[in-house]
Amino acid sequence: MNIIKVRDDHIPYRFTADGERYKLEAGCEASWAGDGEFGYKDLRKRVEPWLTSLFQSEHLSLLAGSGLTHAVHYLAAGRGAAGMGALTLSNYQTEIDQAAEKAAEATGRKKGNLEDQLRVANELLRGLEILQNDSESKALRKELHAGMQTFAQSILSSEAGIITAEESKREQAFNTLVTFLMSFASRTGVRDRLNIFTTNYDRLIEAGAELAGLHLLDRFLGNLMPIFRSSRLDLDMHYNPPGIRGEPRYLEGVARYTKLHGSVDWVQVGKDIRRVGLPFGAESIESYLKAPGLGGATAHQLMIYPNAAKDRETADYPYVELFRDLAAAVCRPNSTLVIYGYSFGDEHINRVIRDMLTIPSTHLVVISYDDPLGRIMQTYQDMGRPSQISLLIGPILADLTKLTENYLPRAAIDKTTFRMSELLKQRWGTEQEIDQHTPEKGQNTDGGDLE
Known part of the structure; x- marks a missing residue:
């Protein structure tokens, strides 16, 4: 089952797939679906412009859950990523x-x-x-x-x-990941930075950003053994456009990155948190x-x-700082949060999302391959803000390959594209105007026929 709710949809619409054709669930009627049957082109026309406009919001954040790791792993190796086994103890x-x-x-x-x-x-x-x-x-x-x-x-x-997957499949998987990341990171120099948050412990996003040439700004400073700092959040990269006075613009290809649950290469050393040089x-x-x-x-x-910290004080560090970054990034006006592969299983994150939606100009986009436990739809109902939530659930919409090829905005939405669009519109409009005022052969300008 697939679920879609975008743009002016009042309720989520469920539909099934029959080859290249899709059909709304019995009892569902949508003005954009005609007689209830439609194709992927109809979905693309409805979803892609909507996501493109949301991605150019004043503030944009991406929250990636384990679904992203499983999707890339499946593309590369043909199976899901390794799961977490149970803890075996001799006592208690x-x-x-x-x-x-x-x-x-x-x-x-x-x-x-x-x-x-x-x-x-x-x-x-x-x-x-x-x-x-x-x-x-x-x-x-x-x-x-x-x-x-x-x-x-x-x-x-x-x-x-x-x-270690087969080279061709590995390259395809990483290319898809790069396209996915750059669809979010391609923002104009006057927009706020993209904020990437993840609950994953692996370094898949870091690997994808490295291949894409995307520079990630996290709280770690240093080269040999970076150390976690609480005081350098405002560190950024800017440039001065030639011939333009005023404030510098954001350098392209840079994003803020926060791993909410820590990482496999973060180690507590004394009172500090350091990142070790652990190969992917x-x-x-x-x-x-x-x-x-x-x-x-x-x-x-x-x-x-x-974490396995020794006391309560260090147990809260650095996670308090990381969750504060999440709240500060999304809980502000004109902010859009896109969620991919997160099943709403962490209450401390859900609380921040609920607080975000209390601001009327914010918007939440949930993209998920499935909802086996029903937590996504239950959360959608509990939050009670349908006009501020878009849903793209199911393999037709959220499969990583289909998503990047059909529904996510192009990875190079820049001023040149908009200039070309405006130029073509002006020229096309001018030509139409000339055609309307140019008399056809054999016709007088006052409407009478020529002798």
Whole structure:
């Protein structure tokens, strides 16, 4: 089933595919669908201009979930990315699983996952340390270390599945990813920066940006071992157009980048968060954690949400800063947030989106390959802002290849394109005017026939 709601649609329309023809669900009537049957060209005419106009909003943000990784991995390797396995413990397994299930139910998910288990296990570890139960806390810490290492290995396995795929398919997958990213990043020099947010731990977006020549501005500064900084958010890249006075313009090919849940190459070293030089798709992370200057860090110090920090103060850092960046970027007037491959399973992110929609001039675009748990449509109903939400759900609309080829705006919407359009319009209009005032052969200017 596919769902579309764009432009002036009052409700989401469900439709099915029969080859190259699409048909609205029984009981649905849409003025743009005629008798209820239409093709991809009709969808393109309806969706592409709408997204093009939204992408040129004053403020534009992209939130990418795990669906993006799975889509690119499928294009490259013909299968989805590696999933997260369950955490296996020798003690407190039942209690941790039960608490993880409750945490999952509170966010609308049917069952807990590894993230829920790690979060609960870290809280339990902190409790055992407070109770000074040294033997059990040491045993749990050792098992958590193994669990974090397995978690990191699954992330690297997903990266390796892409980078080791057949060359032609790998190139096709990365080309599609580059087109996807540049469709968002191609903004004129007077528009605010594109903000890219992701809940993924892998470096797929970084790899795609590298191939596209897209410079990502994150909070890390430095070259050899970049360090996370809270005070350099306004660092940017500008240029002065020749012959133009006034404020400099934004340099093209630059975007702000925030990994809300951390990354597989972020490590806590003392009181600092550093990014290590971990190659894309590396076999293991252990050897890269033995570098001088990391202070004997282990997988337990990886900044993967929920992190394995030792106390509450560091548990909130750097995630508080990252979530603040999300709220500051999207919760402002004339802002558009595009979501791809995110299933609304994180309440801390959903809360920011709800707050954003309280501003009437904001707009939310949800693009997802499917909605197996019904969370997207449930969230759409709960938010109660249908006029501010566009939906593109289903393989016909959200398949990454079809999306980039048919529905996303061109990756080079620039002033030259608009100038050409205006020039052609003026010339065409002038020619029409001349034709209307030029007498045909054998006809007098006053309308009478010539002798």
